[in-house]
Amino acid sequence: MKLIELMIDGEVQLALTEQVGADLWVSSKGWSYKIKNFGVNRPKSKKKSLVGNGAITAPMPGQILKILVNNGEEVTEGQALFIVEAMKMEHTLKAPYEGKVSNLNFKAGDSVNSTDVILKIEAKKENAKKNKK
Amino acid sequence: MKIAIANRGEVAVRIARACFELGHKSVLLHSEPDVQTIAYRVCDHTALIGPGPSSESYLNIERVVKAAVESGAKAVHPGFGFLSENSNFARACKKAGLIFIGPEPESMDLFGDKISAKDFCESLKVPTLKSYRKKDQSLKTLISEAKKIGYPILIKAAAGGGGRGMRAVNTEKDFESALESAKNEALKAFGSDQMFLERYLPASKHIEVQIFGTKDEVFVLGERECSVQRRHQKIIEEALSPSLSDEQREQVYSYARKLADSSNYLGAGTVEFLFADDEFYFLEVNTRLQVEHPVTEEVFDVDLVQAQIKTALGEKIDWVQDELTPLDHSIECRIYAESPKGFPYIGTLGSLIFGFEIESENIRIESGFESGDTISSFYDSMIAKVICTASTRDEVIKELTEFLESSFVTGIQTNIPLLIEILNHPEFIDASMQTDFFAKHFKDGLEAPLSDEILTQAAKMSLHQSGDDVLFSRGWRS
Numbered sequence A: 001m002k003l004i005e006l007m008i009d010g011e012v013q014l015a016l017t018e019q020v021g022a023d024l025w026v027s028s029k030g031w032s033y034k035i036k037n038f039g040v041n042r043p044k045s046k047k048k049s050l051v052g053n054g055a056i057t058a059p060m061p062g063q064i065l066k067i068l069v070n071n072g073e074e075v076t077e078g079q080a081l082f083i084v085e086a087m088k089m090e091h092t093l094k095a096p097y098e099g100k101v102s103n104l105n106f107k108a109g110d111s112v113n114s115t116d117v118i119l120k121i122e123a124k125k126e127n128a129k130k131n132k133k
Numbered sequence B: 001m002k003i004a005i006a007n008r009g010e011v012a013v014r015i016a017r018a019c020f021e022l023g024h025k026s027v028l029l030h031s032e033p034d035v036q037t038i039a040y041r042v043c044d045h046t047a048l049i050g051p052g053p054s055s056e057s058y059l060n061i062e063r064v065v066k067a068a069v070e071s072g073a074k075a076v077h078p079g080f081g082f083l084s085e086n087s088n089f090a091r092a093c094k095k096a097g098l099i100f101i102g103p104e105p106e107s108m109d110l111f112g113d114k115i116s117a118k119d120f121c122e123s124l125k126v127p128t129l130k131s132y133r134k135k136d137q138s139l140k141t142l143i144s145e146a147k148k149i150g151y152p153i154l155i156k157a158a159a160g161g162g163g164r165g166m167r168a169v170n171t172e173k174d175f176e177s178a179l180e181s182a183k184n185e186a187l188k189a190f191g192s193d194q195m196f197l198e199r200y201l202p203a204s205k206h207i208e209v210q211i212f213g214t215k216d217e218v219f220v221l222g223e224r225e226c227s228v229q230r231r232h233q234k235i236i237e238e239a240l241s242p243s244l245s246d247e248q249r250e251q252v253y254s255y256a257r258k259l260a261d262s263s264n265y266l267g268a269g270t271v272e273f274l275f276a277d278d279e280f281y282f283l284e285v286n287t288r289l290q291v292e293h294p295v296t297e298e299v300f301d302v303d304l305v306q307a308q309i310k311t312a313l314g315e316k317i318d319w320v321q322d323e324l325t326p327l328d329h330s331i332e333c334r335i336y337a338e339s340p341k342g343f344p345y346i347g348t349l350g351s352l353i354f355g356f357e358i359e360s361e362n363i364r365i366e367s368g369f370e371s372g373d374t375i376s377s378f379y380d381s382m383i384a385k386v387i388c389t390a391s392t393r394d395e396v397i398k399e400l401t402e403f404l405e406s407s408f409v410t411g412i413q414t415n416i417p418l419l420i421e422i423l424n425h426p427e428f429i430d431a432s433m434q435t436d437f438f439a440k441h442f443k444d445g446l447e448a449p450l451s452d453e454i455l456t457q458a459a460k461m462s463l464h465q466s467g468d469d470v471l472f473s474r475g476w477r478s
Helices: A046-050 A125-131 B009-022 B038-042 B061-070 B087-095 B105-112 B114-123 B139-149 B172-190 B246-262 B293-300 B304-312 B393-405 B416-423 B437-442 B452-464
Strands: A002-008 A011-020 A023-028 A031-035 A055-057 A062-067 A080-086 A089-094 A099-102 A117-123 B002-005 B025-031 B045-050 B075-077 B153-157 B167-169 B195-199 B205-213 B218-230 B233-239 B267-276 B279-286 B329-336 B360-367 B382-390
Touching: A002 B452, A011 B452, A023 B452, A031 B416, A031 B452, A080 A117, B002 B009, B009 B025, B009 B038, B009 B304, B009 B360, B009 B382, B025 B038, B025 B061, B045 B061, B061 B087, B075 B304, B087 B105, B105 B114, B105 B279, B114 B246, B114 B279, B139 B172, B139 B195, B153 B172, B167 B172, B172 B195, B205 B246, B205 B304, B218 B246, B218 B293, B218 B437, B233 B293, B233 B416, B246 B267, B246 B279, B267 B304, B293 B304, B293 B329, B293 B360, B293 B382, B329 B393, B329 B416, B360 B393, B382 B393, B393 B416, B416 B437
Parallel strands: B002 B025, B002 B075, B025 B045
Antiparallel strands: A002 A011, A011 A023, A023 A031, A055 A117, A062 A080, A080 A089, A099 A117, B153 B167, B153 B195, B205 B218, B205 B267, B218 B233, B233 B329, B267 B279, B329 B382, B360 B382
16 A cells, blocks of 8 residues: 555645555545546556566656666666656656566656556566466 | 353454453354454454354344353353344343343343333333324224324334334325335334334434443433434434533433333443423433443443443442543544445455544544455444544544544545534534434535546556555554
8 A cells, every 4th residue: 555645726635545456446535436447457466467568658647757777778676767757746667577678769858648658678588477377 | 251242343342352351251253254353353262153144143042142152151242233132132141041241131121112111101201202002003093193193203113123114204195105114114124013103303302311220220321412313323423412401411311210210220221312392202222232332431431341241240330420420522423334425335445544643542443344354245334433532522523523534444435524524514513413414414425526537646656656555553542
């Protein structure tokens, strides 16, 4: 579970977000919301959720602050890839598993939306097998 | 000694705590789904009674008694609801050599039958609502008696309670169909379709008096007001009532005391009244501990559950009536697992965090569930109670509001936003609310303030944020 700050009508409101089963919940000011149609059934492990085509997207519409890796670079699990600024906060995206960076198409200063694929991580063959649970 | 708890949820935890404090061991008699509850984890021992459905577990006298006996328990606490007011259960316990922690079966029979209870009241000149309670159940008689009482009328089941087998009728032309409907429901719920008629007060205050009988005397521990109700289900209760003068208090206490003395009442009980136009009208006596007992405990600084156990075991309790003086004001909010429109919510609890980062000696929480526990469909949806006590009612309202607003719940929806709205409604603040308060102002439920857009952003932020999981510490007592 995570504690985040929401900006509502110019005021900061604390919210708790948590995965409960296959659903994502947000709770704030005593209210409890289930996020419907979020699109992806995300189990707790980030690893599992990003296996597939290895695409790393921007978490939300914002601006790329910094790209920290290059095309072809080998990265380890948890390594910081890029930083996006959105809702007045910085969000660092990390590598969900070990692999090689490819398809890096953006640079610092670019505006992005949440469907833009910033880069891809090609998993090593052994890793791909491990992650296919 | 070993005490068996024939109940569940927050009250099972409450009873277990009292057992522990008195040096007794607790055995939780539970159903299959209830292994995922706090009570299951805190009780010293557990004994399975049966599967989820109450009829096969908590309401099954044979199974409950058998489990209690086999567990080695010497006494049984029935909590509230379920078999707590069932004199057959009390007798079955006695027959099996178990001490029943509650009143004598005769008291349960006297007050459990709504008709005999009213007869008893009238014999003692305790005012009751005008009614017809005779055996002649012919339609002709009932219609003519209804006319004598005057509309609006309440058709009630003689063997009933909890709002079932009950119909309100506004005019004579609606009487016959309402009667049939009420009788069908009563027959199914209580096995008897004997009905009685009573004057209906659409708006009044619900005032109840806490009594406690020992072998030596009957104690009166003030009153509570429970006017915030939805379809006869209480949502918020408080002690003392902000609506009574001291004279009115003394009046209603004397009625309650008369009933308790004259019936040699033992143990905890509550005498319920409706209060309208300066008059009290007897409603019923609940021969058990009530859900809202904590507010009374807070203002009188007593432990009612400990007192119940001690009394049942023949031990003296050290109360002195003249020294039972109430201090401060206490309000309890019942937390229900339900949607903003008021429908029960079933699911797995993610987090249940009350009053995040609030440290307060004034807050007391009674909860039956923790993160990961399941709220099932078999039982009522009350999952916890939040009680706040402070020197003034306004302070309590303020503190409760802040506390509830700082609460996080995931996995299920709750009535917390509704409670916040109610607490801050002008009619609650000035204490003018009556039993029609909820229907007047909150019938349609609430609308969620956060848009889908904001929620989706929040969700995405949470998934991609590199922050750590948060650790919480509790800053209140329970």
